Amino acid sequence: MGSISHAITTLPHCHHGPRLSHSNSLLITSKVAYKHKSRVFAALSSNNHSFTPTTDIDLNDPDWKTKFQKDFEARFRLPHLTDIFPHAAPIPSTFCLKMRTPIDGDFPGHYSSDEEWHGYINNNDRVLLKTIHYSSPTSAGAECIDPDCTWVEQWVHRAGPREKIYFRPEEVKAAIVTCGGLCPGLNDVIRQIVITLEIYGVKKIVGIPFGYRGFSDKELTEVPLSRKVVQNIHLSGGSLLGVSRGGPGVGDIVDSLEERGINMLFVLGGNGTHAGANAIHNECRKKQLKVSVIGVPKTIDNDILLMDKTFGFDTAVEEAQRAINSAYIEAHSAYHGIGIVKLMGRSSGFIAMQATLSSGQVDICLIPELLFNLHGPHGVLSHLKYLLQTKGSAVVCVAEGAGQDLLQKTNITDASGNIVFGDIGVYIQQETKKYFKEIGVHADVKYIDPTYMIRAVRANASDGILCTVLGQNAVHGAFAGYSGITVGLCNTHYAYFPIPEVISHPRLVDPNSRMWHRCLTSTGQPDFI
Numbered sequence: 001m002g003s004i005s006h007a008i009t010t011l012p013h014c015h016h017g018p019r020l021s022h023s024n025s026l027l028i029t030s031k032v033a034y035k036h037k038s039r040v041f042a043a044l045s046s047n048n049h050s051f052t053p054t055t056d057i058d059l060n061d062p063d064w065k066t067k068f069q070k071d072f073e074a075r076f077r078l079p080h081l082t083d084i085f086p087h088a089a090p091i092p093s094t095f096c097l098k099m100r101t102p103i104d105g106d107f108p109g110h111y112s113s114d115e116e117w118h119g120y121i122n123n124n125d126r127v128l129l130k131t132i133h134y135s136s137p138t139s140a141g142a143e144c145i146d147p148d149c150t151w152v153e154q155w156v157h158r159a160g161p162r163e164k165i166y167f168r169p170e171e172v173k174a175a176i177v178t179c180g181g182l183c184p185g186l187n188d189v190i191r192q193i194v195i196t197l198e199i200y201g202v203k204k205i206v207g208i209p210f211g212y213r214g215f216s217d218k219e220l221t222e223v224p225l226s227r228k229v230v231q232n233i234h235l236s237g238g239s240l241l242g243v244s245r246g247g248p249g250v251g252d253i254v255d256s257l258e259e260r261g262i263n264m265l266f267v268l269g270g271n272g273t274h275a276g277a278n279a280i281h282n283e284c285r286k287k288q289l290k291v292s293v294i295g296v297p298k299t300i301d302n303d304i305l306l307m308d309k310t311f312g313f314d315t316a317v318e319e320a321q322r323a324i325n326s327a328y329i330e331a332h333s334a335y336h337g338i339g340i341v342k343l344m345g346r347s348s349g350f351i352a353m354q355a356t357l358s359s360g361q362v363d364i365c366l367i368p369e370l371l372f373n374l375h376g377p378h379g380v381l382s383h384l385k386y387l388l389q390t391k392g393s394a395v396v397c398v399a400e401g402a403g404q405d406l407l408q409k410t411n412i413t414d415a416s417g418n419i420v421f422g423d424i425g426v427y428i429q430q431e432t433k434k435y436f437k438e439i440g441v442h443a444d445v446k447y448i449d450p451t452y453m454i455r456a457v458r459a460n461a462s463d464g465i466l467c468t469v470l471g472q473n474a475v476h477g478a479f480a481g482y483s484g485i486t487v488g489l490c491n492t493h494y495a496y497f498p499i500p501e502v503i504s505h506p507r508l509v510d511p512n513s514r515m516w517h518r519c520l521t522s523t524g525q526p527d528f529i
């Protein structure tokens with residue numbers, strides 16, 4: 001490890017660099033990381049496509065790179081039904097776009113396939129996880145494994161239809177469940193899963209109402225799904241099936257799967273939902289059940305690791321523009337106007353950052369990843385005073401998880417165990433009013449909280465496409481025999497990931513990334529510390 005500490009001591013210090021908020025230090029798990037926490041955080045943990053090795057790397061070992069890649073390949077290997085059913089025999093895929101006239105009746109021994117069709121993905125196809133070769137750990141947003149930033153290819157599995165499948169469509173009962181909070185695009189994904197299942201020839205498709213709770217609540221009954229039922233559901237926001245937090249334990253869910261005869265489960269949700277999906281997958285394995293559990297990441301917060309973005313995020317950013325623009329108009333039209341907009345983002349400030357970048361109307365963007373002071377000579381309030389003096393008005397965009405250290409802890413959790421935050425938007429509004437009154441400067445403060453309005457809208461065009469492809473790939477993954485996996489966009493391609501790899505911690509905005517620097521360039525804000 002000597003070489004690492006040498007490299008780290010030669011790193012230049014950024015005098016105006018951002019102070020990382022407390023949550024970031026929790027992410028540092030690798031041996032490499034102990035040496036220089038904040039830099040390695042930037043190098044390994046938070047970026048789009050970074051990851052932290054589970055095993056220690058001995059960089060003095062001349063073979064470290066090969067070992068690293070072997071470890072990586074093993075970690076990203078997709079769990080498959082043949083792991084527990086080694087003799088499971090595949091059949092030719094029933095998914096073929098060349099001969100797609102559905103066969104009437106009940107599968108008379110042959111499926112609509114065409115051996116000449118070349119539309120399949122080979123199991124050995126891979127997508128490159130990281131595409132930038134950083135030449136120095138000091139490069140903005142650098143993700144390096146060793147001090148020389150050695151180029152190490154990291155490949156993940158390409159998503160899509162396989163030539164051989166491990167389920168006979170007539171033996172499939174597929175279920176879809178949507179959990180957690182709402183997110184634009186849920187209906188688009190449900191719709192596409194149903195449509196694709198039907199193309200494979202599946203007839204039994206159901207929706208589980210109101211998240212995992214639908215597995216245990218006897219009052220709630222399965223929703224039969226078909227192309228006809230889902231045809232137009234993407235035209236509205238929300239979830240056809242309903243969502244919930246909390247609910248039954250994994251054992252009860254798996255018992256319910258068995259009782260209902262469900263052997264394909266599509267789970268749409270965020271970190272918590274995916275943790276649940278992985279536990280369901282593991283329990284099914286333990287009980288030797290031939291069930292495929294496939295996740296589709298759903299979070300407007302965009303806090304799932306390794307993916308370009310999650311569905312609903314683009315729509316959220318777009319919708320946030322309306323609130324920011326209103327805040328700007330209000331602030332700009334008032335004498336010494338200050339507009340404050342709170343956006344979602346429990347631990348990740350992606351919506352606030354991107355909405356700020358996109359609007360061009362924000363002067364101060366506050367995210368959970370970075371500590372800030374409200375009061376004091378370098379605090380937000382003193383900068384607001386400066387903005388009123390120089391520009392006449394100001395707009396603040398704050399993520400809901402930002403500045404929680406400034407608020408009284410609530411010690412309240414929701415049904416899923418997530419901490420209920422104090423309202424940072426209201427707090428900033430109140431403190432701003434108080435501050436300007438105290439210093440005798442007029443300020444007209446307007447506060448906008450559009451959070452639930454943003455989450456409830458239907459997906460925009462770009463999310464509509466993302467949802468469509470994710471939904472289709474979820475079904476391809478299940479028929480291919482995988483389980484305990486999720487699907488995501490990776491450098492513009494679609495990939496399958498083992499669930500634990502994408503939820504080991506929430507993906508965060510990297511304060512050393514170019515994107516955050518661009519945001520700072522756009523707002524012109526200082527560090528508030």
Ligand SMILES: Nc1ncnc2c1ncn2[C@@H]1O[C@H](COP(=O)(O)OP(=O)(O)OP(=O)(O)O)[C@@H](O)[C@H]1O
Pocket residue numbers: 179180181182211212213244245246247269270271272273274275276277279298299300301415416418
């Ligand atoms: N570690 C876990 N293991 C098993 N199930 C979990 C776990 N964490 C959460 N769940 C279950 O997953 C469901 C959704 O969790 P949660 O409310 O945290 O939403 P989420 O999937 O993270 O989505 P969101 O992004 O909206 O927060 C709940 O029903 C919850 O009980």
Ligand SMILES: O=P(O)(O)OC[C@H]1O[C@](O)(CO)[C@@H](O)[C@@H]1O
Pocket residue numbers: 180181182270299300301344345346400414455
């Ligand atoms: O009020 P609810 O349903 O708990 O949802 C709020 C949470 O949902 C999220 O949008 C994640 O889905 C977070 O940003 C937010 O904290």
Ligand SMILES: [Mg+2]
Pocket residue numbers: 180270271272418
């Ligand atoms: Mg969550």
